[in-house]
Amino acid sequence: MNDSYLDEGFLLDKKVGVNQPKRIENAKILIANTAMDTDKVKVFGSRVKVDSTAKIAELELAEKEKMKDKVDKIMKHECNVFINRQLIYNYPEQLFADAGIMAIEHADFEGVERLALVTGGEIVSTFDSPGKVKLGQCDLIEEVMIGEDRLIKFSGVALGEACTVVLRGATQQILDEVERSLHDALCVLSQTVKETRTVLGGGASEMLMANAVQELASKTPGKEAVAIEAFAAALRQLPTIIADNAGYDSAQLVSQLRAAHTQGQLTLGLDMKEGTVGDMRTLGVVESYKAKKQMLTSGAEAAEMILRVDDIINVPQVGDKEMGEGEGKGARCAPVQEWQVFN
Structure with missing residues (x-):
C-alpha cells in the first residue's frame, strides 16, 4: 500500500502493438470505435467454390486491399496515434507501423471515453470527412512499466488537471477494498465542493449532538424519553468506534471527551494521531455536513425499520x-x- 501514488497524467491499461513506436511526442490522437474487418469476406464461415489456389489468393488480396483502403482513410486524418476500441488485426497494424503511427487496439470502452475527455478528442466510427474530426492532443505518449505490467502513459494532456491514482497491494482483495475506500473519499470530496458547509470531526459533532439529545430527553415526559436517551447513547458510540478502530483505550478517551463537552469545550474531539483529546478546529479535522447528515438520516431510518x-x-x-x-x-x-x- 505504501507504493501507491498519484501520477500526473493518464494511464491506459494497454500495450503498444508489435513493431510500433514506443514513444510519440506532440501526439495527434485519432480515437475510434470501428471494425477494421467490416468489408472482409468471412471465408471460414462461408462456402466458396474455386477452381484453383490462385482464386483463393485473389480473395485474400481483395480483402487486404479493402483493409488498406480503410487504413489510408485513417492516415488522411494526419494523426500519429490511432486508438481503436476494437481489434486492428496484423495487416493494418503492419501498415501503421510502416507509416510510423502508434496503433493501440482493444482499448476498453470506459478507458476510451476518459481518454477522449482528457485529450480533447472525439470518438469516431467513420473516416470519410477528415476535416470534421477533432483529434486528441498531448505532449508525450510512452510505454511505461509499473511492477510487471506494461501501460501507456499520456503526459501533458489537454485537460491539464487530469491525473491517475495508481494503487498497489499484496492481494486483489486488498486492492478492491482500497479502491472502494478511495471512491468513497472522492465522493465525499465532490459533495463537499457542492455543499461547502462542514462540521468538526473526531467525534466532536457526535458528542455535541448526543448532549443536545440527552437534554431533550430530560425535558420529555413519558416513554418517549427512553427512546430519546437510546438515540443519544447511539450517538456517543461513534466516538467509541473511532477510538477502537485506532487501537486506543476508548473508555478513557470518550470519558475525557464527554467531560470536556460538559464543561463547554465544544470544539474538542479525538486526535487519533496522538491518541489524546484535541481541538478539532485547531487541528483542521472537519467532515462534510451533507455526508454527516445523510449518515445520521440513513442510520435513523434503518433503526426505525427494525423497531417496527x-x-x-x-x-x-x-x-x-x-x-x-x-x-x-x-x-x-x-x-x-x-x-x-x-x-
Whole structure:
C-alpha cells in the first residue's frame, strides 16, 4: 500500500502493438470505435467454390486491399496515434507501423471515453470527412512499466488537471477494498465542493449532538424519553468506534471527551494521531455536513425499520414429506422461511 501514488497524467491499461513506436511526442490522437474487418469476406464461415489456389489468393488480396483502403482513410486524418476500441488485426497494424503511427487496439470502452475527455478528442466510427474530426492532443505518449505490467502513459494532456491514482497491494482483495475506500473519499470530496458547509470531526459533532439529545430527553415526559436517551447513547458510540478502530483505550478517551463537552469545550474531539483529546478546529479535522447528515438520516431510518418489526415467525417449508418420518432413516431438517410482521 505504501507504493501507491498519484501520477500526473493518464494511464491506459494497454500495450503498444508489435513493431510500433514506443514513444510519440506532440501526439495527434485519432480515437475510434470501428471494425477494421467490416468489408472482409468471412471465408471460414462461408462456402466458396474455386477452381484453383490462385482464386483463393485473389480473395485474400481483395480483402487486404479493402483493409488498406480503410487504413489510408485513417492516415488522411494526419494523426500519429490511432486508438481503436476494437481489434486492428496484423495487416493494418503492419501498415501503421510502416507509416510510423502508434496503433493501440482493444482499448476498453470506459478507458476510451476518459481518454477522449482528457485529450480533447472525439470518438469516431467513420473516416470519410477528415476535416470534421477533432483529434486528441498531448505532449508525450510512452510505454511505461509499473511492477510487471506494461501501460501507456499520456503526459501533458489537454485537460491539464487530469491525473491517475495508481494503487498497489499484496492481494486483489486488498486492492478492491482500497479502491472502494478511495471512491468513497472522492465522493465525499465532490459533495463537499457542492455543499461547502462542514462540521468538526473526531467525534466532536457526535458528542455535541448526543448532549443536545440527552437534554431533550430530560425535558420529555413519558416513554418517549427512553427512546430519546437510546438515540443519544447511539450517538456517543461513534466516538467509541473511532477510538477502537485506532487501537486506543476508548473508555478513557470518550470519558475525557464527554467531560470536556460538559464543561463547554465544544470544539474538542479525538486526535487519533496522538491518541489524546484535541481541538478539532485547531487541528483542521472537519467532515462534510451533507455526508454527516445523510449518515445520521440513513442510520435513523434503518433503526426505525427494525423497531417496527413486532415478531419473526418461522414457518417450515411445505412439501417435505420425509421430514422426521420412519425410524433409522435419520432426521432431516426442512428449510425455514422467515416472515417479518410489521405494526
